[in-house]
Amino acid sequence: MVVSVATAAVLAMGGCGVGGSTSSSEKAITVLVEAGGHAELQPIADAFTKESGTKVSFVELPYDGLYNRLNSEFTSGSVSVDVAAMDAVWLPTFKDAITPLDGLFTDAVKGDLFPALVQEANVGGAFVGMPVWTNSEILYYRKDLFDDPANQAAFKAKYGYDLVPPTTWQQYHDAAAFFTKDGMYGTDVKGAVETEWLALLSQTGEKTMVTSNDGATVSLGDANSHQALQFYGSLAEFAPPGVAQVDWAAAQNLFNQGRTAMSLFWAHAYRQIPKDSPVAGKVGVAQMIAGPGGVAGVPGAWYLTVPRAGRQQQAAADFVKFAYDHNDLAAQTNLGLVARKSAFAKYQDQPGYENYEPLIDTLTAPATIPRPATPKWQQIVDTVLVPMIQKSLQPGADDQALLNAAKEQVQSLVKR
Numbered sequence: 001m002v003v004s005v006a007t008a009a010v011l012a013m014g015g016c017g018v019g020g021s022t023s024s025s026e027k028a029i030t031v032l033v034e035a036g037g038h039a040e041l042q043p044i045a046d047a048f049t050k051e052s053g054t055k056v057s058f059v060e061l062p063y064d065g066l067y068n069r070l071n072s073e074f075t076s077g078s079v080s081v082d083v084a085a086m087d088a089v090w091l092p093t094f095k096d097a098i099t100p101l102d103g104l105f106t107d108a109v110k111g112d113l114f115p116a117l118v119q120e121a122n123v124g125g126a127f128v129g130m131p132v133w134t135n136s137e138i139l140y141y142r143k144d145l146f147d148d149p150a151n152q153a154a155f156k157a158k159y160g161y162d163l164v165p166p167t168t169w170q171q172y173h174d175a176a177a178f179f180t181k182d183g184m185y186g187t188d189v190k191g192a193v194e195t196e197w198l199a200l201l202s203q204t205g206e207k208t209m210v211t212s213n214d215g216a217t218v219s220l221g222d223a224n225s226h227q228a229l230q231f232y233g234s235l236a237e238f239a240p241p242g243v244a245q246v247d248w249a250a251a252q253n254l255f256n257q258g259r260t261a262m263s264l265f266w267a268h269a270y271r272q273i274p275k276d277s278p279v280a281g282k283v284g285v286a287q288m289i290a291g292p293g294g295v296a297g298v299p300g301a302w303y304l305t306v307p308r309a310g311r312q313q314q315a316a317a318d319f320v321k322f323a324y325d326h327n328d329l330a331a332q333t334n335l336g337l338v339a340r341k342s343a344f345a346k347y348q349d350q351p352g353y354e355n356y357e358p359l360i361d362t363l364t365a366p367a368t369i370p371r372p373a374t375p376k377w378q379q380i381v382d383t384v385l386v387p388m389i390q391k392s393l394q395p396g397a398d399d400q401a402l403l404n405a406a407k408e409q410v411q412s413l414v415k416r
Contacts, residue, residue, distance in 0.1 A: 029082040079309040082316040093375040100126040129303025133337035136297030143284040176238035179261035191244035194385040200228040205293025215414030220407035270355035287361040296367035
């Protein structure tokens with residue numbers, strides 16, 4: 001019955017962009033997905049096959065390989081898959097090759113998704129993808145260290161206030177400094193990725209994340225971007241050496257190995273702490289920290305899309321609708337990520353899902369905004385933002401000069 005309702009809803013889309021037909025004898029679709037996201041979709045695919053009789057097979061590729069495969073097939077016009085999972089930042093690049101899904105985005109659907117996800121899904125006035133899971137950085141901290149009476153007394157004597165999981169830049173800076181001792185570091189600094197600095201940028205109250213969608217405004221070089229870069233750099237002395245080369249994997253390992261007392265990291269990692277890790281059972285989580293503009297994270301959402309050149313338009317749209325309706329099935333997977341507010345709410349009070357509430361609080365924070373919908377975004381990240389951040393972490397770096405130079409680079413890219 002669920003599939004019948006879903007099919008009826010999609011058939012009613014008519015003029016909303018989903019067309020084509022699926023022969024009743026063609027009971028199979030192919031889904032292209034990043035290897036890390038396959039597990040999130042498998043229980044949904046199993047349920048879809050059981051309800052509809054349509055077999056779902058997956059093609060798994062690493063992140064870069066997935067992008068290259070999409071780019072190659074969309075450029076050639078010869079598409080081998082029916083559904084493609086895409087990182088949010090790819091939607092503007094491939095929007096013309098994707099079938100709009102406007103008919104699926106009812107008021108009820110939009111009301112059960114975080115505002116940033118609805119905004120990301122709409123590219124050029126059309127909804128081109130349905131969120132399947134979302135993420136954001138939240139605060140990870142060592143409960144055993146923060147709850148230790150000796151640490152609490154020493155911290156209060158030094159800083160004049162109680163040692164608690166930090167909620168502000170100042171508190172995070174103080175705690176990072178306090179725990180940098182005896183072979184431990186207070187935090188990590190990820191110079192090889194851009195997202196954490198982008199979160200800090202939003203925490204200043206900045207409403208334009210680097211560039212506007214149309215490229216008319218570039219915020220780099222303003223007071224907010226300078227403040228965020230300076231704060232990020234100020235944490236380097238409390239982090240392990242080699243900050244310019246630290247990426248997500250390195251930061252995750254540092255925390256799980258017990259070498260850092262705190263980390264700002266993607267919420268899904270809470271369920272991935274090894275049972276034999278020295279920090280297992282000692283980790284607390286809280287919403288992302290707040291700067292002068294409030295709490296903010298960067299939504300890390302993935303979307304299911306239907307390629308225009310796909311042969312199974314109706315079956316693909318049915319699967320996307322089914323994946324939304326049964327989004328909660330992904331909660332029990334390894335990553336445990338979902339997209340709907342109701343799916344988060346269903347599990348947030350259960351043991352093992354302590355990361356859900358801080359993730360919800362971060363995603364609903366007014367200062368949390370999505371990355372700009374520009375097809376140049378990945379190029380901006382790779383050629384401008386990451387190199388700028390890495391240079392800013394070098395001793396004696398002129399942050400304002402770096403930001404001004406980066407602004408000129410971004411302006412040049414978005415005008416092409």
